[in-house]
Amino acid sequence: MQTGTSSIGVVGAGAMGSGIAQLAAQAGHTVVLVDQSESALERSAAALAKVAARLVEKGKWSTADSERIQSAIDRTTALDSLAACDWVIEAIVEDLGVKQSLFQSLETIVASDAVLATNTSSLSVTAIAGKLQHPERFMGLHFFNPAPLMALVEVVPALQTDSAHVDRAKSMMDDWGKSPVVTKDTPGFIVNRVARPFYGEALRIFEEGLASRETIDAAMRNAGFRMGPFELMDLIGNDVNYAVSCSVFEAFYNDPRYRPSLIQKQHVDARWLGRKSGKGYYTYGDGQEAQPANDASIDPNQFDWIVERIVAMLINEAADACYLNIASPADLETAMTKGVNYPKGLLAWCNEWGAKATLNVLESLQIRYGDDRYRPSPVLRDLAAQKSNFSL
Numbered sequence: 001m002q003t004g005t006s007s008i009g010v011v012g013a014g015a016m017g018s019g020i021a022q023l024a025a026q027a028g029h030t031v032v033l034v035d036q037s038e039s040a041l042e043r044s045a046a047a048l049a050k051v052a053a054r055l056v057e058k059g060k061w062s063t064a065d066s067e068r069i070q071s072a073i074d075r076t077t078a079l080d081s082l083a084a085c086d087w088v089i090e091a092i093v094e095d096l097g098v099k100q101s102l103f104q105s106l107e108t109i110v111a112s113d114a115v116l117a118t119n120t121s122s123l124s125v126t127a128i129a130g131k132l133q134h135p136e137r138f139m140g141l142h143f144f145n146p147a148p149l150m151a152l153v154e155v156v157p158a159l160q161t162d163s164a165h166v167d168r169a170k171s172m173m174d175d176w177g178k179s180p181v182v183t184k185d186t187p188g189f190i191v192n193r194v195a196r197p198f199y200g201e202a203l204r205i206f207e208e209g210l211a212s213r214e215t216i217d218a219a220m221r222n223a224g225f226r227m228g229p230f231e232l233m234d235l236i237g238n239d240v241n242y243a244v245s246c247s248v249f250e251a252f253y254n255d256p257r258y259r260p261s262l263i264q265k266q267h268v269d270a271r272w273l274g275r276k277s278g279k280g281y282y283t284y285g286d287g288q289e290a291q292p293a294n295d296a297s298i299d300p301n302q303f304d305w306i307v308e309r310i311v312a313m314l315i316n317e318a319a320d321a322c323y324l325n326i327a328s329p330a331d332l333e334t335a336m337t338k339g340v341n342y343p344k345g346l347l348a349w350c351n352e353w354g355a356k357a358t359l360n361v362l363e364s365l366q367i368r369y370g371d372d373r374y375r376p377s378p379v380l381r382d383l384a385a386q387k388s389n390f391s392l
Contacts, residue, residue, distance in 0.1 A: 006086035045075060107133055135160035156189055196248060212297045212298070222303055225342065238268055322379060
């Protein structure tokens with residue numbers, strides 16, 4: 001296990017905050033976990049005790065490890081208990097005003113050299129920083145759920161962030177055994193931006209009646225994805241997925257590339273939220289996986305064009321993120337393979353297909369639909385013209 005020396009504060013004892021606190025404790029830090037709810041803190045402690053017992057039983061932690069990690073976390077409802085922390089990471093409700101208010105309070109509590117970070121997945125880090133007296137020590141640290149298991153952390157500097165703190169954050173995430181990537185503070189950062197077509201284009205194909213959801217899911221699994229888009233939306237929660245889709249769409253001033261689907265809204269309105277409600281795109285029973293698809297509903301003859309259409313849109317999004325300097329090519333590849341477990345990096349996928357072949361798919365879709373949703377990234381046009389590849 002890693003050995004840390006600084007004190008880490010975490011605000012929010014839900015699943016994400018508790019996971020971050022566990023990670024920090026595993027890395028050897030003392031941790032202060034704050035939540036206004038005593039019951040939330042009690043649930044957090046009980047959940048960690050259960051995880052620790054299971055890991056000891058499997059031989060992954062020693063009894064001493066278990067005791068050390070659990071005792072390293074001090075749980076409290078008192079925000080001023082964070083006064084001595086070197087870092088404070090927030091993992092509370094996704095509400096801009098609530099987060100801004102919290103960090104304004106934290107500024108009056110922590111030391112002048114303490115670094116403040118938000119775990120937001122969809123809000124502007126720069127907008128939160130804009131309400132602070134010292135925005136230069138503020139940034140985003142976006143963990144993925146479950147935080148102890150998911151390797152990726154998106155490090156998101158605000159416009160105001162001192163670059164020295166970005167380097168410190170990357171170093172600390174390395175020490176925690178994570179794979180940090182640096183991304184500009186733009187809607188969706190890397191993963192939630194680049195992954196939108198995985199859902200959006202699948203929904204468009206289904207909406208048009210071109211293929212069943214079972215066939216689309218089977219096609220994407222056959223291409224190496226761990227889950228198909230409809231299975232994954234049911235796992236994430238259709239309310240959550242729809243909310244992120246709407247957030248990214250609105251943040252990009254209604255760019256058609258990110259337009260949500262009416263089907264998403266209807267599933268939310270019907271409370272068909274996926275696994276957590278027992279019904280989504282598929283039906284679920286107590287403790288059961290998705291209801292098995294009828295073999296007759298899956299048409300393997302459609303696999304190739306479904307994969308071609310969805311992956312081309314994903315590649316285009318990654319290419320555009322590269323073109324707009326949202327992140328480095330290497331970090332884009334890491335984000336999609338470590339954050340959402342894609343079978344390969346999207347830029348590498350483009351290199352395999354060839355930029356010209358990818359461009360042809362997008363241009364054909366744009367001609368057919370007359371929709372700016374399918375506009376190719378300029379970098380794909382450039383690479384196709386030069387008969388070149390992404391440098392990885």
